[in-house]
Amino acid sequence: MSDDRWSRTAVKLGEVEENRREAFTEAVRSFVQPNREDHAIDLGAGTGALSFALSPYVADVLAVDLSPELIAEGRRRGSAFTNVTFVEGDARDLDVRRGTYDLAGCSRVLHHVDRPEMVVASMARAIKFGGRVLVIDQIAPADPLLAVELDRFERARSPEHRRLLPDIDMRALIEANGLVMTRTKFTEEQRNLAWYLDLADCSGDARREAEELAPPSSTALVGWYLAEKRLPAA
Numbered sequence: 674m675s676d677d678r679w680s681r682t683a684v685k686l687g688e689v690e691e692n693r694r695e696a697f698t699e700a701v702r703s704f705v706q707p708n709r710e711d712h713a714i715d716l717g718a719g720t721g722a723l724s725f726a727l728s729p730y731v732a733d734v735l736a737v738d739l740s741p742e743l744i745a746e747g748r749r750r751g752s753a754f755t756n757v758t759f760v761e762g763d764a765r766d767l768d769v770r771r772g773t774y775d776l777a778g779c780s781r782v783l784h785h786v787d788r789p790e791m792v793v794a795s796m797a798r799a800i801k802f803g804g805r806v807l808v809i810d811q812i813a814p815a816d817p818l819l820a821v822e823l824d825r826f827e828r829a830r831s832p833e834h835r836r837l838l839p840d841i842d843m844r845a846l847i848e849a850n851g852l853v854m855t856r857t858k859f860t861e862e863q864r865n866l867a868w869y870l871d872l873a874d875c876s877g878d879a880r881r882e883a884e885e886l887a888p889p890s891s892t893a894l895v896g897w898y899l900a901e902k903r904l905p906a907a
């Protein structure tokens with residue numbers, strides 16, 4: 674077993690997913706309005722939050738993640754979701770045929786990836802024309818100096834953190850792939866600092882540093898983006 678943040682926190686992340694499952698499923702259903710025939714793919718699926726939320730409303734979901742430990746935890750908790758299949762894979766370099774899926778999503782993944790544009794490109798490539806891409810992630814403040822401070826805190830909490838993207842970058846990444854934005858929404862998430870640090874198994878010197886760098890507000894802004902792959906104009 675590897676000793677990265679994900680393997681150390683797989684059980685905790687699975688618990689959080691299960692506690693939030695009902696509310697998240699309803700939020701995903703109403704935002705995405707999935708179709709029963711949809712074949713969906715969830716990139717950076719972790720323990721399966723987005724896959725399980727989509728599962729009752731689509732034909733099937735392929736849940737892809739880099740971490741074998743998170744996949745194992747997702748499989749253990751999600752055995753009732755028989756149309757969800759977990760596989761190991763890199764969201765930046767997906768091994769799927771172009772135009773296979775109706776819906777591709779990633780939830781809370783882009784800020785963990787060195788090259789987030791490659792994940793969005795993977796999703797755009799994986800879907801058919803008429804298919805849709807869903808991105809859910811914490812949004813960086815528009816002020817770049819505040820964004821740098823917030824990233825410093827997030828990296829002290831969890832070295833896997835790369836960079837929160839501001840709304841403008843999210844839109845640019847999505848639209849750069851020929852996708853047309855059809856719906857957005859923003860929600861505020863209250864985070865108790867101790868709980869949030871525990872969730873990343875942040876302890877010792879790293880915890881003290883994170884506590885010092887913690888933003889004054891315990892509210893995180895989460896953006897939801899839904900975009901469609903349209904046929905190129907003739």
Ligand SMILES: C[S@@+](CC[C@H](N)C(=O)[O-])C[C@H]1O[C@@H](n2cnc3c(N)ncnc32)[C@H](O)[C@@H]1O
Pocket residue numbers: 679690716717718719720721722723737738739740743762763764765779780781782785786
């Ligand atoms: C914060 S977790 C989110 C998990 C899940 N999507 C959720 O909403 O609970 C970030 C996930 O991204 C995964 N991840 C990071 N980089 C990845 C990559 N290049 N390919 C696939 N998964 C990746 C991690 O393994 C982890 O499961």
